[in-house]
Amino acid sequence: MKPAPFEYHAPTSLEAALELKAQHGDDGKPLAGGQSLIPAMNFRVAQPSVLIDLNHVPELRHINKPNGAVHIGSMTLQSTAEHDALVAEHTPLLYEAIPNIAHPQIRNRGTVGGSLAHADPASELPVVALALGAKFRAQSAKAERWIEAKDFFAGLFATTLQPDEILTEIAFPTKTPRTGYCFTEVARRHGDYAMAGLAAIVELDANQTISAAKLVYLNVGDGPVDAASAAASLIGKAPDAPAFKEAGRIASQEDMSPYGNVHATPEYQRHLSAVLTERALAKASEGAKAAK
Amino acid sequence: MSQTLPISVTVNGKAVEKSVEPRLLLADFIRHEVGLTGTHVGCEHGVCGACTILFDGKPVRSCIMLAVQANGHEITTVEGLAASEDNMHPIQNAFWEAHGLQCGFCTPGILMTLVPFLEENKDPSEAEVREAISGNLCRCTGYQHIVDATLLAAKKLNEVAE
CATH class of the missing domain: 3.30.390.50 (CO dehydrogenase flavoprotein, C-terminal domain)
Structure with missing residues (x-):
């Protein structure tokens, strides 16, 4: 019940994280909250050769509402979103769903982006994202693009993120009249x-x-x-x-x-x-x- | 691939500096490197809650975190609760008085879950207590005495505060 050895990187900027992802591709597994990945590594179901720990990338932790959507940085803790005033006021579906994610101990480490990129069919956030028509911001060292929720999920534990891309932000459309x-x-x-x-x-x-x-x-x-x-x-x-x-x-x-x-x-x-x-x-x- | 990294972690108020392999789990770091065996390791995949500690004041499961991720952070284990050996934390006293444990394996995780819960919920209902401990498995008590002990602890903490 212990992870196999891996090479560990803890970049402190998004630029450095994207460079590492470009360098290691599919072998470089982003570590978000680790609440699904580390259990899988403990079982050795997952044996990534390189871990890119995103917990020290400040650009990935934010919640704001620029225009018609609540934008949540992918590394925002689920417990942060759970108690956020913008989320509560403008995205009631997301606000109602988050307390259903596992237990408080898990939400204190688990991230919004990590859960979405993990794409577990039993999890709550993919359902919310697809229902609301959320958009996913995928960035690589070379480019960035926004992916529609309906095009993001690609089957069991699979997404359309490319090997050099990291999910950096999710835009959840705000509530609409009637x-x-x-x-x-x-x-x-x-x-x-x-x-x-x-x-x-x-x-x-x-x-x-x-x-x-x-x-x-x-x-x-x-x-x-x-x-x-x-x-x-x-x-x-x-x-x-x-x-x-x-x-x-x-x-x-x-x-x-x-x-x-x-x-x-x-x-x-x-x-x-x-x-x-x-x-x-x-x-x-x-x-x-x-x-x- | 025997990469080791130096880390500095504040454990129960004391600075601990060690060099560790990145794959070392935080729970194992606490038990084997720091020598604090009050943090129990049950399922080792984030389900049973026995390894719950406070990470920067918030309850998390230490078996699904890496020790290197605690670098620069503060952790509190069950050993950090009592002021001294004969002066237990009010929650510990309540568990003792109300028989909130039998074998005791799950107890450290339950205590570390409840300390922040009772700080935020001064007068919890039984339903709220049951939800709060839903992420901690106990195979002895049937939970009833744990719930009783928690409600007693809330009362004791309010008395201390008054």
């Missing part, structure tokens, strides 16, 4: 990996009918699962129980293919997802009615 949000999940114990869960977004028009909806699920596929046909079924309908039930049915039966795990069979994950869909849509719709 829109409600809900994040909910079910775990065996608080903080455990959830058996099922989702982020729901509902927008109502002036007639109080649903004009836009988004439903994204965790732990029921290779990454965050966008239930597009379930969301489409809601458009033009009144936000009521029959509409929510039908959306839950479509999402759980048609939009997802859960694998099941030691705690829940695929059938049970579908059942939970359907029930949680109804609850999340009811709460998000109430939020949308209350939102100006």
Whole structure:
């Protein structure tokens, strides 16, 4: 239960970190909070030859709101975002989701960018990012680009980051008018990996009918699962129980293919997802009615 | 690849300087290099919470951190709680009085989780206590006495403060 040997670098600027990443490519594994990577190294499931510890790069820890999005530096601690006033006021979905990430001890080390780049299908932040349409800033020594959430996740524990790129910042769009949000999940114990869960977004028009909806699920596929046909079924309908039930049915039966795990069979994950869909849509719709 | 790096860590208020391999886990540094064996190592992959310490005042799991990452930082272990051998911390006293432990393996991690929790939550509910210790596994007590001890500790800390 001890990591295999590796070469350790702790750059103190983004420039130095990007140079190291350019030099080592896929062999140079960025170390963020280490709350998933170091357990994997303890098991020797992961044996990176070079670790690039990003904890001393000051450019990667910030939260600000330049224009229509809350920008969070990739090395911002989850516990920092959890208690941040900008996050609480402008990105309610993210604010509601963060306390569901593991335990306080983990959130005190775990980072927002680390969780997203790890791309665990059971984790909360990829679901939030995909639901909100967040943008990911990827930088290399030569260039930088912004990646849409739908293009960032590339299957189990995989992203479209290139070998010389580091995720430096994530832009979460701020809340919009007449829109409600809900994040909910079910775990065996608080903080455990959830058996099922989702982020729901509902927008109502002036007639109080649903004009836009988004439903994204965790732990029921290779990454965050966008239930597009379930969301489409809601458009033009009144936000009521029959509409929510039908959306839950479509999402759980048609939009997802859960694998099941030691705690829940695929059938049970579908059942939970359907029930949680109804609850999340009811709460998000109430939020949308209350939102100006 | 026998790279070693010099590190300087403040452990329970005392400066410790050592040269360590980058792959040395912080929990093992505390136990084997500093010699403080109160920090227990259970699952070694961040699940059981036995190795919880305070890192710059905040509870973290020392088995999923590298010792080199503590360079320049302050850590507090369970040995740093009591003022002296016969003058335990109020939380330790409460655990003693309310039978908050049986075998004691999980206790250091639970204490280090609860110290900052009770600083921020002066009058926690039972549900809040259960959530606070949800990241710490105990295989003896069934948790009831741990919850009782924590509520008693909150009371004791409030008395000390008054």
